[in-house]
Amino acid sequence: MAADVFAHGRDRARTDVGRDAVWTQCSGRRVVAKTWVDAILFWGGFAAISGVLGSIIGVIIAPQSIEAAGAVSATLVAGGIKVALMSSAMGVLMLGFAAVLWFTLQFRWRVLQADEMEGPL
Numbered sequence: 001m002a003a004d005v006f007a008h009g010r011d012r013a014r015t016d017v018g019r020d021a022v023w024t025q026c027s028g029r030r031v032v033a034k035t036w037v038d039a040i041l042f043w044g045g046f047a048a049i050s051g052v053l054g055s056i057i058g059v060i061i062a063p064q065s066i067e068a069a070g071a072v073s074a075t076l077v078a079g080g081i082k083v084a085l086m087s088s089a090m091g092v093l094m095l096g097f098a099a100v101l102w103f104t105l106q107f108r109w110r111v112l113q114a115d116e117m118e119g120p121l
Helices: 002-011 016-026 028-069 074-118
Strands: none
Touching: 028 074
């Protein structure tokens, strides 16, 4: 069965549609594994967007607190802005880590895919 699928894949290797169909026919586990690899990049992007949202909320709340307190020193305001921007920094850091991990796993995935397509039948 697997040999037939790979032989069919060799014939249609020039098209991406054929290659995707071969991998779908080979095993559902490969498709699920690929989905998890792609989910890493999604969650990294979600972390970055959440960090930006946290910064926006922090920058909106800071002037309200300053207004309620009355006279506030500049160092207190700078400290509040620093705290508000930390969520963006952490979100972008998580996105960077997720992107490096995704590119590494994506490269490994393609190497394994190429090795299996060229392997003995």
